[in-house]
Amino acid sequence: MGIDQVNFATLDLNLLRVLDALFSEGSTVKAANRLAMSQSAVSGALSRLRHALGDQLFIRQGNRLVATDYAAGLEAGLREELVRLEALLAPPAVFDPQTAKGTFRIAASDFFAELLMPPLADLLQKSAPHIRAQLVDLVPNDYAASLERRNADIALIPDLALPDWVNRAPLFHSPFHVIARKGNQGIAELKDGMQMPMEVFCALHHVLFSPEGNLAAMGDAALHRVGKRRQVAMTVPVFSGVCRAVSESDLIALVPAQLASKVAETFGLRVYEPPMEIDPALIIGIWHKRSDNAPMATWMRSQVFGLMKVLDVDS
Structure with a gap:
């Protein structure tokens, strides 16, 4: 059965909410939780959809339901229409933050x-x-x-x-600033706020913020433009881990200036201007x-x- 043969006069539009939830969750269990329905009710709705639309709609692949090519072609348009329908049916209301939930x-x-x-x-x-x-x-x-x-x-x-x-x-x-712990002997002669000399910046080892574990970032591109490289000893996926690693070692790091200013006192850090120009x-x-x-x-x-x-x- 093709889409032009669907009898919309008899199609239960609630089934479309189930179809949208199955697209999002890829599971009858998760779709049931999202819709506050039982799994058997969702499975029943899926069966009715398959009959009404003349397509399997989803194929089980391991623990996940994968949309058929026909179903995949419906997903984006269905979601847009449901969003429009929700907006159409939503009662007008004045938003009050004190009572809003x-x-x-x-x-x-x-x-x-x-x-x-x-x-x-x-x-x-x-x-x-x-x-x-x-x-x-x-x-x-x-x-x-x-x-x-x-x-x-x-x-x-x-x-x-x-x-x-x-x-x-x-x-x-x-912008970016360099942070180092106050006891780091590599920066003993430098005062807070100074520009860190290039030879010091490149000689000390760095901890790099990278959720993906990349070994290069904006600072490395700026160094490359002046023919220099830094030594990345560690990557950490969160900024708090970068600051903690610097506070308890002789590693240094390039971090956003606003963050450096916020955590310097808490972590016992000194803050310096980088030796090269980095676009904010x-x-x-x-x-x-x-x-x-x-x-x-x-x-x-x-x-x-x-x-x-x-x-x-x-x-």
């Missing part, structure tokens, strides 16, 4: 655990006590994936090319266009972005 997920590195979440916690306690904020990991190599899969409402990332269904807002520029990274906030007019998401974006923009070195 919900969860807002922020995909970002742990840099923001230090610089965003503390002031956001204070803001929400005072202005929106029933809204829960969650900081979640970024999807490696695909920052937009969390938004597409609804695992995050916004992502805070370096500026880069993005799909046309993603909206963006510039937040702040982040522009940090942006991104979100899916489907959330442009969602009241809670709009309000939360405004609060989060406002807290971030004060970090700009030019502000």
